[in-house]
Amino acid sequence: MATGEAGIMGLADFTAALDWQARHAEENGAPATARVIRALAGVRNSDTGTGRRIANWPGLTLKDAMPLRIAGGFHHLLLSGADKRLAQVYAGAITDQAAVDALVLDLTHRFDARLLPWLDGPPQTNEAGRSASIMAGLLWLAQRVRMPCFDLFELGASAGVNTMIDRYFFRLGTVDVGPPTSPMQIVPEWRGAPPPAPPQGFAIAAVKGCDIAPINLADPEAALRLKAYVWPDAGERMARIDAAIALASDQPPDLIAADAGDFAAAMLTRPQQPGTAKVMFHSIMWQYLPAATQARITAAFEAAAIKATLDAPLGWIALETDPATFRHELRVRLWDGGTHRGEEHLLSHAHPHGAWVEWLAD
Numbered sequence: 410m411a412t413g414e415a416g417i418m419g420l421a422d423f424t425a426a427l428d429w430q431a432r433h434a435e436e437n438g439a440p441a442t443a444r445v446i447r448a449l450a451g452v453r454n455s456d457t458g459t460g461r462r463i464a465n466w467p468g469l470t471l472k473d474a475m476p477l478r479i480a481g482g483f484h485h486l487l488l489s490g491a492d493k494r495l496a497q498v499y500a501g502a503i504t505d506q507a508a509v510d511a512l513v514l515d516l517t518h519r520f521d522a523r524l525l526p527w528l529d530g531p532p533q534t535n536e537a538g539r540s541a542s543i544m545a546g547l548l549w550l551a552q553r554v555r556m557p558c559f560d561l562f563e564l565g566a567s568a569g570v571n572t573m574i575d576r577y578f579f580r581l582g583t584v585d586v587g588p589p590t591s592p593m594q595i596v597p598e599w600r601g602a603p604p605p606a607p608p609q610g611f612a613i614a615a616v617k618g619c620d621i622a623p624i625n626l627a628d629p630e631a632a633l634r635l636k637a638y639v640w641p642d643a644g645e646r647m648a649r650i651d652a653a654i655a656l657a658s659d660q661p662p663d664l665i666a667a668d669a670g671d672f673a674a675a676m677l678t679r680p681q682q683p684g685t686a687k688v689m690f691h692s693i694m695w696q697y698l699p700a701a702t703q704a705r706i707t708a709a710f711e712a713a714a715i716k717a718t719l720d721a722p723l724g725w726i727a728l729e730t731d732p733a734t735f736r737h738e739l740r741v742r743l744w745d746g747g748t749h750r751g752e753e754h755l756l757s758h759a760h761p762h763g764a765w766v767e768w769l770a771d
Contacts, residue, residue: 423452423466425623428447431476434446434734438643439643440501441501442480444498444509445480448512448513452513452514455514458521458525459521459528459645462528463479467738470486473697477532478532479524482528482637484641486516487680488637489633490602491520502639512711513685524759532638533622533638534639535566535568535650536646536649537569537593537650537763539762541736541759542728542739543574543726543728544579545757546605546756548562548607548611550686551605551608552605553626553743554724555720556686557684558613558684560685562618563616563690565669565692565698566662566692567620568623568662569626569661570662572618572664573593573662577595579595579596580582581766586611591656592656597762597766598742598765600686601768602768603628615682616662617663619664619665621669625661626661627657632654640714646762668702673706673709677709678705686722688726689725693729696732710725714751717744719746724741726741727741736761738753739757740756741753755769759770
């Protein structure tokens with residue numbers, strides 16, 4: 410099996426792709442979700458609309474996140490109360506793969522028409538735990554810019570959970586940042602040295618996000634759909650979604666429906682507020698973008714970087730998966746027209762959903 414991103418994400422063989430996705434779940438503390446994913450092999454061979462759609466999938470299985478699309482549909486059956494039998498699987502009471510296969514296949518036959526639409530679009534997975542790495546990246550940048558005040562924009566923001574980063578409390582090793590009374594408490598297991606402490610004047614001036622199909626957290630049905638994409642093995646993730654919903658009810662995230670390439674180009678050409686650093690961030694979405702969109706965003710950044718100055722620096726924070734190790738990598742770049750000219754810095758490894766962060770930077 411290829412180990413590079415292009416090789417892994419380009420897996421066209423169904424069995425190999427399904428095995429990679431299941432192992433990714435297992436490696437990251439979701440064995441029950443892995444069993445449901447493995448059961449899709451039986452669904453694919455079934456005489457159901459869902460099975461036929463999977464069997465004739467037109468794109469790249471992993472790049473389209475097809476296994477995670479339908480896994481969300483099965484979880485939704487439980488969350489909506491349509492069928493509660495998967496609760497035993499998610500709780501670890503049923504671990505025999507043959508038994509899970511039979512249950513998932515029966516659910517497919519019973520709820521075929523209800524499951525089929527879940528294959529129409531990619532999973533919308535917002536995970537507030539990932540914002541621990543994003544915040545650590547900002548603290549690293551804050552030590553390297555003249556004014557540690559940030560104007561942020563996020564690609565692939567889904568419901569905008571991580572665009573509310575300024576309203577979260579973080580304990581990153583021995584470093585605390587954010588409002589202590591926030592309903593969103595992000596306290597990952599921190600490995601290695603702590604990130605830099607927030608300097609005087611550290612602030613997030615604004616955060617704006619885009620998604621091709623944003624989720625409205627104020628809509629109960631939309632919020633339930635978002636929860637369905639959360640791997641149910643980890644209850645703390647569901648609690649974080651509830652905390653995000655509570656914060657969004659007070660002040661909705663600033664989101665727009667837009668293509669990532671269009672949005673990045675617009676944000677990079679927008680006049681920069683004096684005394685701020687403009688920073689783009691994204692998490693676990695770059696791999697799903699078409700190559701042409703990736704190239705367009707990169708080109709737009711390179712064009713904007715030429716104009717970066719010490720008083721108007723430009724940053725890029727990326728938290729994305731290493732497909733060979735299943736770990737997330739936090740990589741940060743900075744342009745300021747001076748000593749920082751866009752060199753890439755690997756700052757940390759992290760659990761996909763923020764359970765732990767291993768700080769690598771000095």
